[in-house]
Amino acid sequence: MQFEPIGIIHTPFPEPIGVPIQPTGGMGVKATIEVFPEYRDGLADLDGFSHIILLYHLHRSEGYKLRVIPFMDTVERGLFATRAPKRPNPIGLSVVQLDKIEDGILHIQNIDIVDGTPLLDIKPYVPEFDQQPEIRTGWLEVVRRTVSERRSDERFGS
Amino acid sequence: MQFEPIGIIHTPFPEPIGVPIQPTGGMGVKATIEVFPEYRDGLADLDGFSHIILLYHLHRSEGYKLRVIPFMDTVERGLFATRAPKRPNPIGLSVVQLDKIEDGILHIQNIDIVDGTPLLDIKPYVPEFDQQPEIRTGWLEVVRRTVSERRSDERFGS
Numbered sequence: 574m575q576f577e578p579i580g581i582i583h584t585p586f587p588e589p590i591g592v593p594i595q596p597t598g599g600m601g602v603k604a605t606i607e608v609f610p611e612y613r614d615g616l617a618d619l620d621g622f623s624h625i626i627l628l629y630h631l632h633r634s635e636g637y638k639l640r641v642i643p644f645m646d647t648v649e650r651g652l653f654a655t656r657a658p659k660r661p662n663p664i665g666l667s668v669v670q671l672d673k674i675e676d677g678i679l680h681i682q683n684i685d686i687v688d689g690t691p692l693l694d695i696k697p698y699v700p701e702f703d704q705q706p707e708i709r710t711g712w713l714e715v716v717r718r719t720v721s722e723r724r725s726d727e728r729f730g731s
Numbered sequence: 732m733q734f735e736p737i738g739i740i741h742t743p744f745p746e747p748i749g750v751p752i753q754p755t756g757g758m759g760v761k762a763t764i765e766v767f768p769e770y771r772d773g774l775a776d777l778d779g780f781s782h783i784i785l786l787y788h789l790h791r792s793e794g795y796k797l798r799v800i801p802f803m804d805t806v807e808r809g810l811f812a813t814r815a816p817k818r819p820n821p822i823g824l825s826v827v828q829l830d831k832i833e834d835g836i837l838h839i840q841n842i843d844i845v846d847g848t849p850l851l852d853i854k855p856y857v858p859e860f861d862q863q864p865e866i867r868t869g870w871l872e873v874v875r876r877t878v879s880e881r882r883s884d885e886r887f888g889s
Contacts, residue, residue: 574733574734574735574788574790574849575732575733575734576732576733576734576820576822577732577819577820579819579820595857595859595860596860597859597860612797612811612819614797614798614809615797615798615809615810615811616809616811616812617798617808617809617812618808618809618812618869618870619809619811619812619869620869621812621867621868621869621870621872622812622867622868622869622871623866623867623868624866626824628786628820628822628824630732632732639770639772639773640772640773640775650775650776651772651773651774651775651776651777652773653770653773653774653777653852653853653854653855654774654775654776654777654779654780654855655855656854656855656857656860660852661735661737661770661852662734662735662737662786662851662852664734664786664822664851664852666784666786666824666854668860668861668862691732693820693822694811694818694819694820694822695811696811696814696824697811697812697813697814697868697869697871698866698868699753699814699868699871700866700868701753701755702753702755702814702826703826703861703862704826704861704862708781708782708856708858709779709780709781710779710780710781710855710856710857710858711776711777711778711779711780711855712776712779713780713855713857714779
């Protein structure tokens, strides 16, 4: 299957190294999304949502290994039990805050995305669909609360 | 950019019509994911997570319109302000409950997915990354609470 970008994400992070880990780590970081003109009519009604889900191509990630040491840990984990960017299908997912939309440009906050990232899809974030009340998070149970202090290093850089 | 399936999702819904709307609508519906043998080593540690994010190819959705009347509404909305399956890049996203993993087969619950859907990625669901405390949901603000009673109809069927 073949996918085409519908826009480009512009952020303050030119390289995959030093990027916050997850939107939680990028709290307050501002960025913009340039949606290509031919798709802008599909942005109607989106400004009513405070948060949106971005799907994007992790275009700086090449290749993958099925066991990785994630940024949040010191031992190897199965790739699908991590959010590591090098994956068989390198599709990134971030829930970000939507501040406003002007002339097809989305102004967003809380960013963990490399500059120039090709956008694949925007979906509205809806708690009834996307939030779960009772959660177990395996190996991340303890460390996930420290994510806001962490940054990516060279391990998944291309 | 080109993506390849890493597995197949088997569900009780053979056709896009009559499928629950979002995992909330498919509460208690059981399904399995067959991860292809060459990717199974990447499933290590995943069984510690109660919920996972599935990204998949909405393979029964062809074409799209930038304004749609979503299942949850009676007036046209911008496509990107909806979760309608016909999109420029038809990538579906569901947060589902993971019950167990046996021989590369994931047993999952709360399903809104058509049988035979090609799986693109599995990510662990982590509240610190994927949950937002204060939310506005625009046109969905009132109707989203009724999603569990709704089913898809023919409007996005292929």
